[in-house]
Structure formats: C-alpha cells, structure tokens
Amino acid sequence: VTKPNLDGEIRAGRHHMEVRVYYEDTDFSGVTYHASYLRFMERGRTNYLRLLGTDHRDLFEETQTESPGFAFVVRSMAIDFFKPAFMDDVLEIITTPAEVKGASIMLVQQCRRGDDLIVQARVRVAFVSGGKAQRIPKALRLAMEAVHLPNETTARL
C-alpha cells in the first residue's frame, strides 16, 4: 500500500518526495549534516522503486519471479553540496533515472528548497539478486525507461 504524503509521487518519470529537516539531521552548527542527505536520497530511491512496483505491478512480478529477492546497491556517488539546509526546512528530493544500462542504473538526485538547489548527486546503483550482481531483467528496465535529461542539467554534472 502506498501513501502519497509518505512515499511521494512519480511525475513525468521523475520521483518527487518531500522531507523535513529535523534536529537529528543537523550537526552542532545547526546546518544539515552532509551524510543526512544520503539518507534522504536513499528514501527517495526506495520510494521511487516502491511506486514503480505499484504502477507496473505485472512487470515487477515478472522481475520478482526471474530474480527473487532482487535489490539495488550503491556502487558510486558524485555529490555536490551547493548550499546549506537548516532545521525545519522542507526539502524536495527529486530522483530521475538518467541512464539505464544492462546491469546498473545512473540516477540523478536533487535536494531542493523551493528554487534553491541544495545538493545534487549522480548515483550509480547495481542490480543484485542472490547476493550477486546480475543483469537487470528486461521487465524492470522497461518500467524504468530513462528520462531524457535536458543538456543544461547534464552539463553541470
């Protein structure tokens, strides 16, 4: 069961989700601790996958049969911290599949506060099943059809 206010939503192939910055996410100086963004972004990726599974139930069931207990693991990240976020801020976490390859996916994730870009990351995740890296089943690749990113966004990455 998905809940829009908890899980966010997929619009035009991008996953959007809001998080609020709490005291526990900040460091001693009151700004959001840099590792906290990785937790926000992982929630974004998890919910993106959760919603994909709801929207494309048949494709997901096919994947589940083909690769039982599949998951994605992070292989690499390139992160830019542009501006600080503060306690009580509401951030929008936007997750976009930028490149879907045979065994891995490149996601572009942004943490925004209104028009301000706070953090941007390129995250490469690999598909694993049975404890080993595997090719992504076709059904799942179809569900994730990469969103074409405008040049202006990719140029800065």
Add this chain to the structure above:
Amino acid sequence: VRSFSVPGTESTGADRSRQPALRHLPIEITAFLYCDNARPDFSGIVYHANYLRFMERGRTNHLRLMGAEQHALFAEAQAETPGFAFVVRSMQIDYLKPARMDDVLDVVTWPVAVKGASITLAQEVKRGHDLLVKAEVRVAFISEGRAQPIPKALRTLLKADL
C-alpha cells in the same frame, strides 16, 4: 583480518606508516553503525551513508593531529581566522566491497591538492589489505560563517603532506 592501533592513540588514529601524509583511524563496526535492511541477502552490511561518518572522523582527527604536532602554525591560523572550519563541497565515492558487523576498518586520510580556499583530500576505508571504499573530498575553508582564503600558515602545513 583485524587491525589494531598503537596503544595510546586509539582515539585519534596512529600514523603507522611513518609517512606524515598518511593518517590511520581504526573504526570498529558496532551495532550502532550497522544497518539491517531487512533484506535477507543484505543483512549485516554497513549502510552506505555510515562511511561518510567514518570518513568525517578521519578528517577531523587528521586536522586534530596536525594541530597537535604543529601547534605554532595552528595557533597562527586560529588567530588570523577565529573559529575556522572546513565544510564539504563535493565528494566522489566508490563503494568497492562491503564491510560487515564486527569488522575493524582503517580510515586513511591525506591531502592531494591545496588551493587558495579549498583542499582536496583522498580517503580510503580499508579492512586489512582490502580496499572497501575510496573517496575524494573537496572541503572549503570557512571562518565566521563565510568562505575565506586558507591562512598561509595552514596552507604551508597542509602542503607539507602533499
């Protein structure tokens, strides 16, 4: 394979390489630093964001040890730019192998580039000879809440380790 620190230096890491450039910080994976994702394939693997916390401890202690060894230069930087700190501007991280519960990890930190207002540090998280995570971290110098040029005393200190 477990690694142990030199007695008396557990809290800040020991420079066991005898090269001033390399700083080692041992970290033991305890229940606090471990995340069971409730997926049978993955239980027992260290959560990816936790390496950022380990690496931050490495950077903090790297700076702490530099301050202890080069007290005069550090005091000069402190006088010139009171309450200075470094903030992370960008990171490139590669996750090569997983760490597990009860592992003892070695966090190695050294500067690779020192510029006017920022420095780039290389960091490695190792288990014995196994390289688990490697990163390049660019940190900017701030004092009184604003980005500032790094005082010459501090730049000299950092450049000595390049």
